[in-house]
Structure formats: C-alpha cells, structure tokens
Amino acid sequence: MTQATQEFTSWMKSVQVEMEQALVQHLPPVAQKPERLHEAMHYAVLDGGKRVRPLLVFAAGALFDADAVELARAAAAVEMIHAYSLVHDDMPCMDDDALRRGKPTVHVKYDEACALLVGDALQSQAFDILSEGKLAPERQLTMVRLLAKASGSLGMCGGQAIDLASVGVMLSLDDLEQMHRLKTGALLRASVLLGALVGKHLSDAETQALDTYAAAIGLAFQVVDDVLDATADSATLGKTAGKDAADNKPTYVSILGLEQSRALAEKLRVDAHRALEQFGDKAQRLRELADLIVQRKA
Amino acid sequence: MTQATQEFTSWMKSVQVEMEQALVQHLPPVAQKPERLHEAMHYAVLDGGKRVRPLLVFAAGALFDADAVELARAAAAVEMIHAYSLVHDDMPCMDDDALRRGKPTVHVKYDEACALLVGDALQSQAFDILSEGKLAPERQLTMVRLLAKASGSLGMCGGQAIDLASVGVMLSLDDLEQMHRLKTGALLRASVLLGALVGKHLSDAETQALDTYAAAIGLAFQVVDDVLDATADSATLGKTAGKDAADNKPTYVSILGLEQSRALAEKLRVDAHRALEQFGDKAQRLRELADLIVQRKA
Numbered sequence: 001m002t003q004a005t006q007e008f009t010s011w012m013k014s015v016q017v018e019m020e021q022a023l024v025q026h027l028p029p030v031a032q033k034p035e036r037l038h039e040a041m042h043y044a045v046l047d048g049g050k051r052v053r054p055l056l057v058f059a060a061g062a063l064f065d066a067d068a069v070e071l072a073r074a075a076a077a078v079e080m081i082h083a084y085s086l087v088h089d090d091m092p093c094m095d096d097d098a099l100r101r102g103k104p105t106v107h108v109k110y111d112e113a114c115a116l117l118v119g120d121a122l123q124s125q126a127f128d129i130l131s132e133g134k135l136a137p138e139r140q141l142t143m144v145r146l147l148a149k150a151s152g153s154l155g156m157c158g159g160q161a162i163d164l165a166s167v168g169v170m171l172s173l174d175d176l177e178q179m180h181r182l183k184t185g186a187l188l189r190a191s192v193l194l195g196a197l198v199g200k201h202l203s204d205a206e207t208q209a210l211d212t213y214a215a216a217i218g219l220a221f222q223v224v225d226d227v228l229d230a231t232a233d234s235a236t237l238g239k240t241a242g243k244d245a246a247d248n249k250p251t252y253v254s255i256l257g258l259e260q261s262r263a264l265a266e267k268l269r270v271d272a273h274r275a276l277e278q279f280g281d282k283a284q285r286l287r288e289l290a291d292l293i294v295q296r297k298a
Numbered sequence: 299m300t301q302a303t304q305e306f307t308s309w310m311k312s313v314q315v316e317m318e319q320a321l322v323q324h325l326p327p328v329a330q331k332p333e334r335l336h337e338a339m340h341y342a343v344l345d346g347g348k349r350v351r352p353l354l355v356f357a358a359g360a361l362f363d364a365d366a367v368e369l370a371r372a373a374a375a376v377e378m379i380h381a382y383s384l385v386h387d388d389m390p391c392m393d394d395d396a397l398r399r400g401k402p403t404v405h406v407k408y409d410e411a412c413a414l415l416v417g418d419a420l421q422s423q424a425f426d427i428l429s430e431g432k433l434a435p436e437r438q439l440t441m442v443r444l445l446a447k448a449s450g451s452l453g454m455c456g457g458q459a460i461d462l463a464s465v466g467v468m469l470s471l472d473d474l475e476q477m478h479r480l481k482t483g484a485l486l487r488a489s490v491l492l493g494a495l496v497g498k499h500l501s502d503a504e505t506q507a508l509d510t511y512a513a514a515i516g517l518a519f520q521v522v523d524d525v526l527d528a529t530a531d532s533a534t535l536g537k538t539a540g541k542d543a544a545d546n547k548p549t550y551v552s553i554l555g556l557e558q559s560r561a562l563a564e565k566l567r568v569d570a571h572r573a574l575e576q577f578g579d580k581a582q583r584l585r586e587l588a589d590l591i592v593q594r595k596a
Contacts, residue, residue: 028451037451037459088418093410112391113462116414117455120386123418124450127425131443137435144442145429152422153326153335157415161335164411
C-alpha cells in the first residue's frame, strides 16, 4: 500500500466512524416512544454500508474547508434518504429481498408495516435534521430543496419507477442511463453538491464542474454494480448476487457485455478526474473516491 | 342557512377550488417522465377530500393577512403529506383498504409498488415545494422544520406506529389520546401554525394559543371520526364504515360510549373557541372550522 493509499484509507475510516456517531445523534433515541419504530430506524441506518454518500459529502466539503459538524449533518440527511430507499426497495412489493448488508432486511426482521413506516419516518427525519442546520438560512434552504428534488419523482423515486417498469423490457443504452441517473445518480450528485454547499455558496462554474464529476461517478457506480452483480458472489457483496439477471432486469453487462462495461467504467473515472481540474489539490479526496468507486470489489 | 353560514360555506368552496389549482400547479405534470408515477400522484392528491388541512392553513393565515400564493404553497405541502399518508395507510400491509373518498385506493387502481413510490415521492414533493417558498429564508426554514417534525416518528408516522401496535389491545384513554395527538393531531397543528407563519413570525404567546386551539380541534376531529365510524354508513363516509370496530381497534366510542364521546367533542369545541380569544374577529374562520369539525356528518 502506498502512503497516499494508506492516508486515504485512514481518512475513510475516520469519516465512517464519525458518521456512525452523527447518525446515532441525529436519530430519535430508541428509548423514546414509539420504541419499536425507533429501534427499527436505528437497525435500518446504523452499522452498515460503505457510506459512499457521506464520503462524497465530506470529500466535497474539503474543497472549501467546510465545517465538520455541518458536514456530518448534511451527510446524515443524505444517508437517511438512502437508507429509507433501501428499506422500501427491499419490501415484498418491490424487490422482495431478504438480505441487505449481510443482515435480514427490515420487513423480515420486523414486519412489512413497520418497514413502510421506518422508510417514511426516515425521509421526514432527513428533512428535519437538514432544516436544523446552522448555516446561513438561505443556503440551508437551498440544501433542503436540493435534497428534496434529488429524492422525489424527478430524482430517486422517479428512477425507481422507471426501473420497475423496465423489468423484462429491452432498454436502450440511453434509457438505461436515464434510469440510473435518477435512481442512484441523483442522490450521489446531491451528496457532492451538499458537501460543497456546506463550505460556501457555489458559483455556476463550480456547480457545473461538480455536476459533471457527480454524473460520471454516478454512472460508473452503476456500471461497476452491474459488473460485480455478474461476477462476484453473495458473500462478498453482502446481498444476493446475480439477482438482476435472474429478475430479467436490463444491466450494462447484458447490453454491453463484461469487457465493454469495464472499459466504460474506466472512461468515466477519467472523465470524473478531468472535471475536478479547477479545484487543484483540494479535490484529492473526490479523485480518490472516483478511483475507489470504479476499482472496488464489492 | 344564516348569512354567516352562507359566507363561511362560500369561503370554504373558494379555498377548495383554489387548492385544486394550487395542487395541480405544485405537482409534476403527468406528461413528464415517469408518466405513470406522476399520473398516480395526481390520482392520489386531486379531486378528493374535504381539504381540512388547507382550510386550517388559510383560516390561520387570515389572522395576519398572509399572502394567498404562499398560503396555497404551504397548504399544498401539508396536503401532500396527508395524501401520502393515506396512500401508505391503505396498503395491504397496513389497513388494507380498497376504497378511499369513494374511489379505488392507489394500490388497487395501480399496484402496490406504485403506491409505495407515490407516497414516497409525495413526501419529497411536499418538502420541495415548501423549500421553494418566497418568504424570508429563516421563516421558510422554520416552516420546513415544523412540517418535518409533524410528519416523522415523533409526529404522524409515530402515531401510525402506536396505532398499529394497539390493534386488539385495550388502550387507556391517555394512550388513545397520545396516539391520536401524533397520528392526526400533529399535522392539523402544523396546518394551523404554517398558515399563521406565512403571515408573520409568531410570538410565544401566539404559538401557545394556536397550539391549544390545534390540540382541541385535533382531538375533536378524532372523537367525531370515531362517532361517525360507529353511526354513519359507508356511502355517506366515502370509506368503509364500522371498520375500526371490525378490526378490533380501540376508539373513543368503545372506551367512552357514544353519548360521552359526543359530549367530549362539544367540550373540545368550546376549548378551541376560548383559545382564540386574543385574536378577535380575525379568528372567525378558525372558530367556524372548529364548529364544522365537531358538527360534520361525514
């Protein structure tokens, strides 16, 4: 391991540890009524995942030396939206998944009604904590708006709807890209912009550059997901492998094949680096995250 | 009909008409992709209901001559939260209801996955449009926070969780009251406070008085719901009557009996009027709404 890699790995660990504390702090205590709902919310959010979105928030925050407490708040809000979407996606009427991050999914561990409410309450909680932020009210409001748009029918929920409608349908590459741009890309983009916004109000040029970066890593994330789904095993992934193919869902691998998918991921990684040029050394973490997203094994 | 009643009825009609337009305007167009999700969101929100929450927003706005466009925005946000909660509550894993406002519920008309996403996307949409408001950013942020807290696990979702846990359980009157204070009361309270906040920043005394009013009508609303569920027929209610009793859910009628429940509703109506004394004539609509909530037949 090079020294740069060691430093990056230790930075990631520290963000992950800090996030776990921030998430606990920003969730209602389990001891508070209704206890079972709160326990299930903690179960859904804590002790799991690579925290890719919080890492992006912190990495983008480094561009403008953003306040760490407010970064953790924004990251917790995004992560709660992400966690709620996983809880709902796993439900029987959606993907019907029993395993998530190597643990029983919320509707399996609790029950379906509880999973439905956990997701609903986590979404409210995300907007609650973000609206409690200590930045200038105008910027804070911009952040709420950004997260709401990324979550809704023109963002994540919309991508989910297109995904559902595409089971068994032969999508074009453009349609597949649009689906993922909404389903996962919108929230990754929000993570990058929220992190930067904690630092300062963004110029149009800065927003544009971060958008280009976020679009590239968002797409790369999905391409790599498809490659891993086709090549890795369930134990490594911590979820059921080969599920997309079994469900007859269109993937990059099914459309482009394995080798072209890998080449596309690498091209997107280079695009992401290029978008960050204007930010110089301060964009180091964002560059490293782009590399990680493309080169990860799970 | 007295002249005052006529005026009130025509005011309600005008708010309801205005709300229908505001809701259309604040929803993504059906023609926009994903079309089916957007169509189902419109189906869930439009052309239905008494619009009690928007009426409260507008009535409270009248206290401080609030801007009509911003009132409609706040009212649309609350109504979207209310609509999403109905869509999710009706799903098979919750109340499993096939009929709502005399029409098939969303999961019956579309499908379960669609209903789940409609609810999720409507919640995001509520925070999206509220964060787009044109009031002073600090006040607008206060409004987002208020709506988020009213919606989450210490508000509406929490009440829903307590309700689920109480099926077949003999609740005390205090527990029943706490459940309803969260399940329906939190959003009614938010409606009153949001309407007033569109007008101006509130003093502690004003907030306190409006809280007392909202708590009284919130409870009255539920007591009357229980009375109607026990005495009216499905056609009048536009939903399945007698369902709570059939589901073995605790109600005011099952605990207090019919006559005492009616007396409690009347007492709460008087409490609501008393709380409004400091606002003089400008609280007329809020008074009339308290009367309507207690005296309604459906």
